Amino acid sequence: MKHIFLIALCCMLSFSCSENNDDKLGSNNQNVTPTFVFSQHWDDTTITNADIENTSYTNANGEVLTITRLRYLLSGFQLLDNNGNPISFQGYNLVELSNAETMTFTPSGSVTPGEYTLRFVFGFDEANNIDGAYTDLNTASWNWPEMLGGGYHFLQLDGQYNVNTTAPLPFNYHNGTAMVSEGEFEQNHTVFNFTESITIAEGTTIEIKFNVAELFKNPNLWDLNVYNTSLMPNYDAQKLMQQNIASAFTLGSISQQ
Structure with a gap:
């Protein structure tokens, strides 16, 4: 009888442990959504709202500018898993x-918690760059002619x-669809694929850093005396x-809450 009791007790304990492990596994496998935060920089210097019209920057061509x-x-x-899916x-x-609210x-x-890499599109790809399709962007006067x-x-x-100098000049660095010729257009968005592995869990926050200085130097040295305004049809x-x-x-800090 003692043997039977011990066997029954072991089975109960085994079932209980298995049940607890399954509960934990199920909890850990609940899908989660990361949050993205955006920061702007001029090389190693952070750019904030307070810098608008107040801070000057020198581009790679030696021109001093304000934003x-x-x-x-x-x-x-x-998010791409380890198999590239x-x-x-x-x-x-x-x-x-x-607008600070747009920084998050x-x-x-x-996705299921795990290791992933990140991909996103700068602008809209061809399938989503639909004229007049997004009410909020229309209201924001974000339309491309x-x-x-x-x-x-x-x-x-x-x-x-x-x-x-005593004679500052305006510039408008506006990017969108490229017009090859009248009635002929070329998609001009950029796809970013990051190779760094990111651990995605509950409360993951991913920082995306935008280095504005790169727009003026890499790989093309930008001369504002040549390309300054009326660049949209160019x-x-x-x-x-x-x-x-x-x-x-680039990717910035990854935090887990």
Whole structure:
């Protein structure tokens, strides 16, 4: 009888342990959604709303400039598992330097906790860059002119250069669809694929850093005396922007709450 009792007791304990482990495993495997935070920099110097029109920066071409407006759109957020399979999130974020609320973004969608890499689109890809489709972006005057390909801006960087002289001049570094010729357009968005592994868990926050200085130097040295205003219909300027934007975003800190 003692043997039977011991066997029964062991079975009960084994079942209880298994049940507890399953409960923990199930809890750990509940899907989670990361939050993204955005920061802007001029190389190693952080750019904030307080710097608008107040702080001067020297670009790689030696021109001294100030920023009056900075807005950019990110979309197509995906997390890729260890096999390269993408999990897509819905939504986009229009980051505006003067609006602190836009510095945080939680997309729609979720993933199982684990190790992933990150992918996102600067601007909209061709499938989502639909003229007039997004009410909030229309209200924000984010539209790209129909005669230039329609859809939406990807970037607006406005300011003045030669501010260290008595004759400062305006610049409008606006990026979007590239017009090859009248009625012929070329998609001009940029896809960012980061190779760093990110641990995604409950409360994960991912910082995305935008180095504005890169827009003026890598790989193309930007001369504001040549490319300053009326750049939206300028095909060459749009393609140079796309190339420089490709090095402007990096991953920052990853935190777990």
